[in-house]
Amino acid sequence: MQICWSIRGSQFIGGAGQRALPIRILTVGKKRLPGVQLLVDEYIAKLKSYCHVDDVQIRSNPKNARNAMAQVDDEDIAVINLITSNDWVVILDERGLDLSSEHLAELLGDAGNTAASRLSFCIGGPYGHGQRVRKRANVSIKLSSMVLNHQIALVVLMEQIYRR
Template sequence: MWGKGCKYAGQSVRALPIRTLTVGKKRLPGVQLLVDEYIAKLKSYCHVDDVQIRSNPKNARNVMAQVHDEDIAVINLITSNDWVVMLDERGLDLSSEQLAELLGDAGNTAASRLSFCIGGPYGHGQRVRKRANVSIKLSSMVLNHQIALVVLMEQIYRSWTILKGQKYHH
């Protein structure tokens, strides 16, 4: 597991393309502006594909059906070659350095892409949970999907600056 510090800091790391898969309602303009800003910043490190998945795509009337439908929508966008990180309030609590190390470890696998999954209002379904290579949390508090995405994008950017030994982090 990921220890203190980052074993890859300042070393060459294979940069996997990143895809964020976020279940939720249409984003607020300010949130989209921040996401776009981090995607632009990340271009010098890796390609980022940001995918929005509509919450409750089939207008299910109960929570279990809604989670099931969202689960299928997410899992259909994940390939067998993806290295999947599920964001969940019960996931591992990582430091920024540990997230950087996770990016480095994923780059050392045979994966062709790193996919971060942010669930809808009722979380992830069983398919995504079983498919995830790792589950992490951004906070002990539950975060709205839009806030979680902004925090995730900033932390991915911070991770790359750690990996490259740049001054953004401390």
């Protein structure tokens, strides 16, 4: 099973001396449904022996619920503050590249050819990503032609990481 990407080259983990590129998933939104959290925890447990997966939840700011631009700006700043200069950033966006599972695995494998020390996936809130996150992203992908709730997108993303 091909699961995590190495820092050197686009080789998948499994060979001697390779170190897994850690994965961080930043999700903006409301508190997760218990069933979604159970699935996320299950995927993290499955991936644990292959690579480290850090699941970070960023709560939407309820104060800005009536002002979408202010909410996106607050969420944008919160996400940017959690991304380092050494992260290889993938944003999930309805206007992103439409990739098959195999092409996603290739794309993420290519991240190992960079100086990145971590793969960071960003799942935006109800109004999407702000300009700072969009500019910082190395690539933008979509998981479906349909718009997905951030909780569903998270589960689909975790499945794709696990499968590759």
